[in-house]
Amino acid sequence: MHINEFQEMMRRLYFHRDSERGVEKTFEWLVEEVAELGEALKTSNRKALENEFADVIAWLASLANITNVDLEEAALGKYENKCPKCKNAPCQCPF
């Protein structure tokens, strides 16, 4: 599924909730989901880990929806086929 199709799916499922909650609280939820991903990384529970990756990208899409950002356009605008800093693929930035 394309990144923007996923974002549109999240819009269909959650925009009514996301817009009511607002940007600040939705960002707080994203931060919380990232923290849960951090906890899952410390375990060997693959299903829990996948679950937390899913939540982070879902909340990122929700936040993009209520701030009118096209996540796919933003991602490809910066990263398409080269490192945005050194302009190489693979990246050859100095450490």
Add this chain to the structure above:
Amino acid sequence: MHINEFQEMMRRLYFHRDSERGVEKTFEWLVEEVAELGEALKTSNRKALENEFADVIAWLASLANITNVDLEEAALGKYENKCPKCKNAPCQCPF
């Protein structure tokens, strides 16, 4: 671009760096990028905002690459066309 194609592009660009840096430090970078997204949300700079959304999904893909998680499979496994909690579309979970 499909979510998994984006993840593969991030692998081509950054896997050598991501795998050397390791899971813990890559997660720390993700947290830092989320914090920068939070700062950008407080401004009216659209380009900076798009830039930070791009960075968060890029670092999430990097983290998925070094933990062998398929981000698209994880996302669709949990969220495809219905809320995973109430099973409705749109979501009808109680507040």
